[in-house]
Amino acid sequence: MAQVHQHILTVAGLFTILIVPSALARKFYNDDPVLALPKPVSVGKLKRRKASDIYDFFLMAFGKPGEKHLPGNPIPAQAVNTLGEVPDNEWYTNRHGRKTMSIEELVRGPGNSTPPATDKPWEVTAAKTEGVTAGFTIRDSRGNRYQLKFDGAKSYEHVTGTDVMGSKFFWAFGYYTPQNYIVNFDTSQLRVPPGTKWIDKRGEERDMVQSDVDDIMTFLPRNSEGRIRALASLYLEGDVIGPFNWNGMRRDDPNDYVLHEHRRDLRGARVFYAWTNHMDAKSLNTLDTVVEQNGVRAVRHHLIDFGATFGAEAFEPKSPRAGYVYLLDWKDSALSFFTLGVATPAWTRAKYEYVKEIGRLEANVFDPEKWKANYYIPAFENMLPDDAFWAARTVMRFTEPEIRAMVGTGQFSSQEGADYLTRVLVGRQQKIGRTYFSQVLPLDEIRVEGGALRFEDLAARYGFVTPRKFTFSWSVFDNKTESRSPIAGGDSATIPSSTAPYLTVDISAGDAARKVSVYLRRNSNGYDVVGIERTFPPKDKT
Amino acid sequence: MNKPAWRAMVFGLIPFAFALAEQNASSPPSAPAQPSDSYESRAEELETKRKRREEKLPPVRESRLERILLQIQERRLLEKSEYGWHGLKPRIGALVTGSGFAVGPEYRRDDLAGGKLDFRVTTQFSTNLFQLYETELIFPKLADGRVFFSVAARHRNYPQMQYYGPGPDSAKSGRSNYRLEDNRFSLSAGTKPIRHVTFGVGGSLLQVNVGPGTRRQFISTERSFSPAQAPGIDRQSDFFQGHVFVNVDTRDNVLGPRSGSRLFADYTWNKDIDLETGSHRRLDLEAQQYLPFLNRRRVIALRARSELTWKDRGQFVPFYLQPVLGGSDDLRGFRPFRFHDDNLILFNAEYRYEIFAGLDMAIFGDAGKVFRSKNDWNLEDLEGVYGIGMRFNARGNVVMRLDAGFSHEGFQVWLKFTNIF
Numbered sequence: 001m002a003q004v005h006q007h008i009l010t011v012a013g014l015f016t017i018l019i020v021p022s023a024l025a026r027k028f029y030n031d032d033p034v035l036a037l038p039k040p041v042s043v044g045k046l047k048r049r050k051a052s053d054i055y056d057f058f059l060m061a062f063g064k065p066g067e068k069h070l071p072g073n074p075i076p077a078q079a080v081n082t083l084g085e086v087p088d089n090e091w092y093t094n095r096h097g098r099k100t101m102s103i104e105e106l107v108r109g110p111g112n113s114t115p116p117a118t119d120k121p122w123e124v125t126a127a128k129t130e131g132v133t134a135g136f137t138i139r140d141s142r143g144n145r146y147q148l149k150f151d152g153a154k155s156y157e158h159v160t161g162t163d164v165m166g167s168k169f170f171w172a173f174g175y176y177t178p179q180n181y182i183v184n185f186d187t188s189q190l191r192v193p194p195g196t197k198w199i200d201k202r203g204e205e206r207d208m209v210q211s212d213v214d215d216i217m218t219f220l221p222r223n224s225e226g227r228i229r230a231l232a233s234l235y236l237e238g239d240v241i242g243p244f245n246w247n248g249m250r251r252d253d254p255n256d257y258v259l260h261e262h263r264r265d266l267r268g269a270r271v272f273y274a275w276t277n278h279m280d281a282k283s284l285n286t287l288d289t290v291v292e293q294n295g296v297r298a299v300r301h302h303l304i305d306f307g308a309t310f311g312a313e314a315f316e317p318k319s320p321r322a323g324y325v326y327l328l329d330w331k332d333s334a335l336s337f338f339t340l341g342v343a344t345p346a347w348t349r350a351k352y353e354y355v356k357e358i359g360r361l362e363a364n365v366f367d368p369e370k371w372k373a374n375y376y377i378p379a380f381e382n383m384l385p386d387d388a389f390w391a392a393r394t395v396m397r398f399t400e401p402e403i404r405a406m407v408g409t410g411q412f413s414s415q416e417g418a419d420y421l422t423r424v425l426v427g428r429q430q431k432i433g434r435t436y437f438s439q440v441l442p443l444d445e446i447r448v449e450g451g452a453l454r455f456e457d458l459a460a461r462y463g464f465v466t467p468r469k470f471t472f473s474w475s476v477f478d479n480k481t482e483s484r485s486p487i488a489g490g491d492s493a494t495i496p497s498s499t500a501p502y503l504t505v506d507i508s509a510g511d512a513a514r515k516v517s518v519y520l521r522r523n524s525n526g527y528d529v530v531g532i533e534r535t536f537p538p539k540d541k542t
Numbered sequence: 543m544n545k546p547a548w549r550a551m552v553f554g555l556i557p558f559a560f561a562l563a564e565q566n567a568s569s570p571p572s573a574p575a576q577p578s579d580s581y582e583s584r585a586e587e588l589e590t591k592r593k594r595r596e597e598k599l600p601p602v603r604e605s606r607l608e609r610i611l612l613q614i615q616e617r618r619l620l621e622k623s624e625y626g627w628h629g630l631k632p633r634i635g636a637l638v639t640g641s642g643f644a645v646g647p648e649y650r651r652d653d654l655a656g657g658k659l660d661f662r663v664t665t666q667f668s669t670n671l672f673q674l675y676e677t678e679l680i681f682p683k684l685a686d687g688r689v690f691f692s693v694a695a696r697h698r699n700y701p702q703m704q705y706y707g708p709g710p711d712s713a714k715s716g717r718s719n720y721r722l723e724d725n726r727f728s729l730s731a732g733t734k735p736i737r738h739v740t741f742g743v744g745g746s747l748l749q750v751n752v753g754p755g756t757r758r759q760f761i762s763t764e765r766s767f768s769p770a771q772a773p774g775i776d777r778q779s780d781f782f783q784g785h786v787f788v789n790v791d792t793r794d795n796v797l798g799p800r801s802g803s804r805l806f807a808d809y810t811w812n813k814d815i816d817l818e819t820g821s822h823r824r825l826d827l828e829a830q831q832y833l834p835f836l837n838r839r840r841v842i843a844l845r846a847r848s849e850l851t852w853k854d855r856g857q858f859v860p861f862y863l864q865p866v867l868g869g870s871d872d873l874r875g876f877r878p879f880r881f882h883d884d885n886l887i888l889f890n891a892e893y894r895y896e897i898f899a900g901l902d903m904a905i906f907g908d909a910g911k912v913f914r915s916k917n918d919w920n921l922e923d924l925e926g927v928y929g930i931g932m933r934f935n936a937r938g939n940v941v942m943r944l945d946a947g948f949s950h951e952g953f954q955v956w957l958k959f960t961n962i963f
Contacts, residue, residue: 029584038585041592052611202625203618254596320837327899341895348836
């Protein structure tokens with residue numbers, strides 16, 4: 001008897017453990033969907049992290065770190081709200097992807113009202129010693145600090161032009177980027193104040209002298225007026241604490257609690273990087289700063305250094321390999337090795353125009369699914385179709401006039417080159433939309449209007465499919481148990497007559513594997529959309 | 543940055559395995575899920591997650607290996623090793639093929655007179671007791687970089703130079719060795735009047751001494767070959783040398799060309815001022831052409847070279863000044879210094895194909911011959927070589943080459959830290 005009693009108690013206990021949590025669970029809160037994260041926890045002084053690009057390359061190329069999807073069991077993106085959107089946060093701010101920016105706003109980017117003042121010479125405070133392009137750190141008469149970078153002889157206008165363009169594109173996508181300016185100046189604009197230290201090519205620290213600057217400037221290409229063109233990048237606001245990794249979390253930041261390889265804003269960034277062919281997606285091209293806003297100190301995460309976007313690659317036109325294979329790509333290397341180079345991947349046959357003017361970029365061979373950064377990036381590898389859709393939707397919002405205007409910020413002297421770059425970006429954009437809008441059911445702008453559910457089929461809007469019919473399957477949704485009770489007759493976009501606090505509808509276009517589930521919450525006027533989920537066929541992401 | 547970069551890549555692979563283990567062990571998990579009904583709102587849930595994390599922040603850990611690499615970068619150790627301590631550093635590498643491993647101190651300053659003056663003193667000794675003493679003073683960028691001028695002095699003592707006998711029919715089994723000892727004092731100047739084109743003139747005094755070779759496995763040359771077979775083996779002389787050269791170079795990258803061409807011609811007068819028997823004139827010609835395709839991922843590299851000498855009646859070209867074929871830079875399937883004669887002609891062709899960003903493979907063929915009479919300046923009876931090679935590069939510059947060449951005399955494997963052409 002005692003044994004039976006014990007078993008009953010055990011079963012009751014198990015029942016409690018199983019039932020009570022689900023009794024406590026809730027899919028939606030009253031403040032869903034969250035469009036902006038609450039105020040972050042204020043941080044103290046954080047340790048500055050330095051990173052080695054050699055270490056980063058080898059770790060990523062050979063170690064492939066980060067949490068990966070299991071076969072048939074992908075890990076959904078995190079740091080998203082119930083609509084699948086990324087709330088404004090310290091990583092990302094919804095800009096052109098949510099509300100169309102004007103051309104003026106797109107061209108302004110993170111800011112265009114603080115170029116280096118030219119009323120007095122700029123003081124050179126340091127020489128740039130990282131990366132492959134020459135440069136200086138300067139301070140202007142207003143006390144603003146800038147990083148100056150120059151083009152190489154074989155890539156005149158490429159680096160400076162694309163760095164400005166890249167910063168504005170990524171700002172429009174939603175990321176934090178620096179203010180970049182193109183400046184043209186004479187050597188007399190640079191002055192080395194006494195006491196400026198620098199490390200020369202021998203690795204020895206000594207006082208910098210004016211002739212050090214003059215020596216570097218001697219080899220720089222000049223424009224038709226004999227002036228030197230440079231990129232001036234305004235120093236970022238806040239205390240610099242080093243780059244972020246594309247996987248893991250920053251240990252001393254309490255606001256960084258989502259593994260980076262699972263953040264939608266970082267996974268989906270792969271689409272933005274592919275569009276702009278920004279293959280240099282290494283950790284060192286990111287930068288965290290601690291910024292104080294409204295009395296709260298928090299880490300802001302930036303993307304920096306866009307000199308390897310579009311057709312440029314530091315001191316020469318972009319390599320034909322860039323974006324198609326890793327720097328160290330075993331499969332491609334083995335194919336070339338064993339076939340004695342006879343096997344020629346499609347990218348070796350890609351055609352480029354205006355290479356001298358804008359570098360190498362094309363749209364014919366480009367395949368968004370196959371695009372690769374220089375090496376393995378954990379967040380990119382974890383991108384799922386819904387992450388890609390989130391980003392592709394933003395890419396498709398750019399119109400050709402907008403793209404053209406942003407290309408114009410690169411100030412390329414060849415109009416034909418700039419026109420070609422615009423055409424290529426439009427071509428790549430179309431491929432992105434066509435690819436990623438076919439992997440999910442690309443419904444957007446889902447809303448309730450006039451007692452019915454309204455939405456846009458982005459694939460049809462952009463001409464990738466002909467307008468199609470949809471099926472609807474309505475249910476009453478229990479927010480606590482997450483169970484569904486089908487509503488008979490609910491087979492159109494019209495919201496069924498119901499007083500249930502939550503409804504849900506599954507929308508499909510004939511493909512059961514790709515559907516959109518929309519959750520509606522009752523309010524005083526009827527219902528509003530509180531949640532969106534997208535399903536897609538399983539894909540082995542390991 | 544070439545050798546250091548390559549070494550860092552290869553020898554860093556093993557430690558990175560350990561670094562990866564360290565990285566994976568230290569990756570923090572996501573904040574754990576909590577029963578959601580504890581919260582009234584999503585905002586409260588998010589705030590609680592942050593506060594919970596703040597209470598249990600793990601300590602910041604850095605990879606030891608990354609710290610070491612950062613130290614190397616921040617302390618500029620690679621640059622310091624390249625430029626040495628105040629210009630003083632070890633010089634490492636073979637002197638000529640067969641000299642063995644060579645090392646010695648070098649003092650070099652390229653920052654004198656505001657960068658206008660480059661001064662170097664080098665001393666090297668090899669495991670086979672080869673010696674080199676050299677000093678050079680260069681003005682590389684006079685007249686806005688259009689003019690260059692240099693003064694140099696050199697003493698060499700190479701005790702085991704190879705000699706197989708004269709002409710294309712010398713026997714592989716006829717290997718001998720001799721000591722070559724010379725002093726050379728030279729001046730040269732040149733100008734680059736327009737892009738891609740360089741002219742130059744030079745003069746030098748060459749003092750030569752030849753003696754018995756010290757390698758016991760091979761007979762000493764003077765015991766195996768008569769003065770008729772090895773002209774100058776019995777008596778050596780001093781020479782005044784004057785030369786003019788022109789170089790037209792449109793290669794895209796001299797250290798790793800994928801397109802363009804190079805044409806080079808050098809005419810030298812050698813005046814025997816001592817014995818007056820070895821005076822001769824020499825013309826060196828070289829043409830290179832690079833044909834890229836498939837977006838420069840494949841390159842056909844072609845080279846043709848010829849060295850021709852003329853002498854007056856009663857004169858001869860000393861064997862130690864004769865054109866030579868055989869070795870890592872010409873006929874790669876033959877031993878170094880395999881063929882000596884008054885003239886040579888050489889062709890190299892390579893099909894280079896990219897494996898990945900840092901490595902190209904090459905399939906090559908070499909053909910050439912030495913000959914006595916100008917009537918033999920043709921394509922007949924060329925010695926042939928075929929082979930395969932690897933070219934490791936850093937940012938397009940070839941930093942190391944591994945070639946295997948095959949000929950009817952066997953095969954040779956070459957590891958060099960320069961490109962062939």
